[in-house]
Amino acid sequence: MxxxxxxxxxxxxxxxxxxxxxxxxxxxxxxxxxxxxxxxxxxxxxxxxxxxxxxxxxxxxxxxxxxxxxxxxxxxxxxxxxxxxxxxxxxxxxxxxxxxxxxxxxxxxxxxxxxxxxxxxxxxxxxxxxxxxxxxxxxxxxxxxxxKESVAPVKVTSAVRLSEAQKEKIIEKMKVKCETDSIKLIEEVDGNLISGFKLEWGYIDPEKLDAPSHGVDLSLRNILNKKALQVGGLVDAL
Incomplete structure (x- = not known):
């Protein structure tokens, strides 16, 4: 029954x-x-x-x-x-x-x-x-x-660990960009970025975090690589 x-x-x-x-x-x-x-x-x-x-x-x-x-x-x-x-x-x-x-x-x-x-x-x-x-x-x-919870996962990869103030600033900006009430910030540290950070969001799978539909790279390494491309070379290592 x-x-x-x-x-x-x-x-x-x-x-x-x-x-x-x-x-x-x-x-x-x-x-x-x-x-x-x-x-x-x-x-x-x-x-x-x-x-x-x-x-x-x-x-x-x-x-x-x-x-x-x-x-x-x-x-x-x-x-x-x-x-x-x-x-x-x-x-x-x-x-x-x-x-x-x-x-x-x-x-x-x-x-x-x-x-x-x-x-x-x-x-x-x-x-x-x-x-x-x-x-x-x-x-x-x-x-x-x-x-339903109005949450968007955002992955931030930085050259050094971010301060609480820096993370809060990113969260507030990403709330507006993602049109959600809150942000689930996933942090990673990658010294190869030299300085700065990169962001990824708009994941098809919010748990697996694969294939982000959007991203922005504000790392020094990315800036140097773009400059290097303009003169015909790549920054492989510093």
Whole structure:
């Protein structure tokens, strides 16, 4: 009975999500968010968005928000792990399995999970013939979490460790540029920059921090390399 009710809740959540997404006008995505998923659209839509929203609502209803996020991050990392690619491919391409059996095998590969909602959701996707979209739904779930909190990750690589005042100045400027309320500043130190720093933002994946859509290099090394190019050479080392 509890299992049936869980599926029913997810079904209702998906339907509500689709309705809300079509009529939602009170919150528009920031420029960074629009660039991140490559759509440049102010309002998200599509199956991945609808299912991610349904999962978030189901987690909230069960008061398992944090546990669901932990599960989604784990499943997302699982799909990105090259060491299990062959094993996962065998499960995904085994035509002797039903979609629900395939979902069970994937859940066995990623267990233990922290929430009661996530396993039900994965099986729900299987019954709806949407299991192949699980990876995209996980990414959308993480993206939307950052968006809902109005947070943008920004990576700063500096020649020396920045002072608190310098970091605060960067954060304030990047809030305006990213159109968000707060900035998650990721710091790295690279002495090869000689002095100054470089910034990267607009990541497709706000957790993995791959392929930033924007960046600016204010390091001395970059300036010297540009000058060197003008005279036909490169600064390889100083």
């Amino acid at each position: 509890a299992r049936t009710m869980g599926v029913a809740v997810l079904s209702v959540a998906v339907s509500r999500s689709c309705d809300v997404l079509h009529g939602e006008a009170n919150q528009q995505r920031s420029l960074t968010q629009r660039q991140a998923d490559g759509s440049y659209l102010k309002k998200p839509f599509g199956p991945a968005v609808s299912y991610a929203k349904a999962l978030r609502e189901a987690g909230q209803a069960k008061e398992e928000d944090a546990a669901v996020m932990a599960d989604i991050l784990k499943i997302k990392s699982f799909y990105e792990d090259e060491t299990i690619f062959e094993e996962l491919s065998l499960v995904q391409n085994d035509f002797n399995l039903t979609e629900v059996e395939r979902a069970d095998k994937i859940l066995d590969m990623v267990k233990p999970l922290k929430s009661t909602v996530t396993p039900k959701f994965v099986k729900f996707l299987a019954k709806k013939m949407r299991l192949k979209g699980l990876k995209a739904i996980c990414l959308e779930y993480v993206q939307s979490a950052y968006f």
